[in-house]
Amino acid sequence: AYCSISHAGFMVLALACGATGTVAFYMGTYLPATLLGFLLLVVLRTQGVGDELKDLAGLSKRSPLLAFALAVAFASMAGLPLTAGFMGKLLVFMAAVSKAHYGVVALAVVGAAAGFYYYFRPILAAYSPVEGESTKLQVSPVARLTIAVLIVGVVAVGVYPKLLQSVLK
Numbered sequence: 001a002y003c004s005i006s007h008a009g010f011m012v013l014a015l016a017c018g019a020t021g022t023v024a025f026y027m028g029t030y031l032p033a034t035l036l037g038f039l040l041l042v043v044l045r046t047q048g049v050g051d052e053l054k055d056l057a058g059l060s061k062r063s064p065l066l067a068f069a070l071a072v073a074f075a076s077m078a079g080l081p082l083t084a085g086f087m088g089k090l091l092v093f094m095a096a097v098s099k100a101h102y103g104v105v106a107l108a109v110v111g112a113a114a115g116f117y118y119y120f121r122p123i124l125a126a127y128s129p130v131e132g133e134s135t136k137l138q139v140s141p142v143a144r145l146t147i148a149v150l151i152v153g154v155v156a157v158g159v160y161p162k163l164l165q166s167v168l169k
Helices: 002-016 022-046 064-078 084-098 102-126 141-158 162-168
Strands: none
Touching: 002 022, 002 102, 022 064, 022 084, 022 102, 022 141, 022 162, 064 084, 064 102, 064 141, 084 102, 084 141, 141 162
């Protein structure tokens, strides 16, 4: 829920700057990361894994694919470079700076930095060691393919944003 509020704030900032194209781009950058995040929750739930941080502990041992996908999704939502989320946030910041909204940009940067804490906790949990045996998780071929496509989309737009910009024109 807090994630949605944060992203809505970035979109409102872009709207306040009159950058409607930036809002569309921002939504397009967060769509694959959000879909990936929810797909991971569904896959984990079907395997009997809960959605609390403690339940994610050792995920990298149980399913390296799911742990990596979680890292990509949350890194993008946090706005880490080379992900689609970074490009979305960057364009919003650029739109706000172009309108000389420096105070709001400073607040948005602080908010984005604070978001890193929340986004990286699940990643750290997924890659944390656990004691004892851990059961391997099974991921269906359709889920694997969907996860792969979404990961490629998140990284491709992060590295080459013109892919998404050309679709939105």
